[in-house]
Amino acid sequence: MQDSNITNAHADVLEIASLSAGFNTKPVVQDVSLKVKRGTVTAIAGGNGAGKSTLLKTIARLIPPIRGRVLIEGKELSSLALASLAKKLAYVPQDIANSRELTVEDMIALGRNPHQKWWQWRTDHNDKSALENAIKATELGDLRGKSVSEISGGERQRTAIAMSLAQEPEILLLDEPTAHLDFKHQKSLMQLMLHLKSQGMTIITCLHDLNFIWQVCDQVVCLKKAPKGPSTQLFTGAPQEVLTRENLQSAFDTELRIIRDSANPDSNSLFFGL
Numbered sequence: 001m002q003d004s005n006i007t008n009a010h011a012d013v014l015e016i017a018s019l020s021a022g023f024n025t026k027p028v029v030q031d032v033s034l035k036v037k038r039g040t041v042t043a044i045a046g047g048n049g050a051g052k053s054t055l056l057k058t059i060a061r062l063i064p065p066i067r068g069r070v071l072i073e074g075k076e077l078s079s080l081a082l083a084s085l086a087k088k089l090a091y092v093p094q095d096i097a098n099s100r101e102l103t104v105e106d107m108i109a110l111g112r113n114p115h116q117k118w119w120q121w122r123t124d125h126n127d128k129s130a131l132e133n134a135i136k137a138t139e140l141g142d143l144r145g146k147s148v149s150e151i152s153g154g155e156r157q158r159t160a161i162a163m164s165l166a167q168e169p170e171i172l173l174l175d176e177p178t179a180h181l182d183f184k185h186q187k188s189l190m191q192l193m194l195h196l197k198s199q200g201m202t203i204i205t206c207l208h209d210l211n212f213i214w215q216v217c218d219q220v221v222c223l224k225k226a227p228k229g230p231s232t233q234l235f236t237g238a239p240q241e242v243l244t245r246e247n248l249q250s251a252f253d254t255e256l257r258i259i260r261d262s263a264n265p266d267s268n269s270l271f272f273g274l
Contacts, residue, residue: 013038013202014059014171019068021051021058022230027066028054030230034221038170041193041203043213043239046223047252051231052206053094053175055223059204060091060173072171086113090164091173095180096148096156104151104159105144108134111166134165137192139185153180161189165196172196174205178212190216210248210256210272214239222251240268248272 014036022028029051036042044052057063059070061077070077072088080088096107111134112127135141138158143151148159157180164172178186186209193203193216207213213220217239224234234251235242248256254274261269 011038012036013073014204015069015071015074016059017069017071019055019058019070020066020230021054021063022066023054023063025066027230029223030232031068032221032223032233033068034233034236036202036204036219038202039197039200040218041197041205041216043205043207043217043220044223045207045210045213045220045251046231046234047225049231050223050225052223056173056175056204056206057091060089061085062091086167086169088169089171089173090167090169092157092160092164092175092177094157094176095153096160096163102148103144104140104146104148104155104162105131105135107148107159108140108144108162108166111163130166130168134162137165137195138162139188154182154185157181158185161192169201171202171204174203176206176208178207178209186212210243211270214243214270214272222247224251243272 012035016032016034019032020027020030032055044055046052054063058065109131112130135144138161140158140162143155148156157177177189181189190212196203220239220242221236222234223231225231235247245258257273259271
């Protein structure tokens, strides 16, 4: 994890340039450009089928771009060795596969693989410290000995996040991290993301929850699916500037209500709903 006092804090750590992404040369998203500063949280938003996960997987190098470039600290993503990339970037899917043979702790420990030599079979002090920090951050201490196949979807989601935190990346990619979480653990995730940001970590996440985006994110890029054809970039900017009633109606093809907190009218808290 990066120190918040590093000299290049808030410099652009990742850039997407005229990116088209999809499958078998057929774009799902087209011509997306974005710059992400170190130590910030960026949300990828949009309606169902807009290609949010496709874009995130392309940033994670799980899907090759059809056109355009993804750069980390000015270097082409495709030019980085996998071992080097794994120390810089971690990807958390919407869910992790069940495994009867792995405990929660075992699954989280897999995040240390990029930091270990191929012949290393015992964890060293740094591995153990990173493992314990990840378990504590995601509140999984009581579940560490359980099989991954025995825990709930929300608990598996937290296990996947913990595995990525154990990896100690500079950039964390989260695909719909709130999808299986109840309100308590959504709040815990919100606090965790804000803490990681304060430590200099860069987070890019696909999110449906506009309230979460408003409270946590520094930047939001919204994708809009065309009636016939790939999605394009509808708007990009700080949530306080771009999450307007007009933009949201265009993004989701329905009118949303934006409500100020009546219990605290002087605050900047807004709530989005139908």
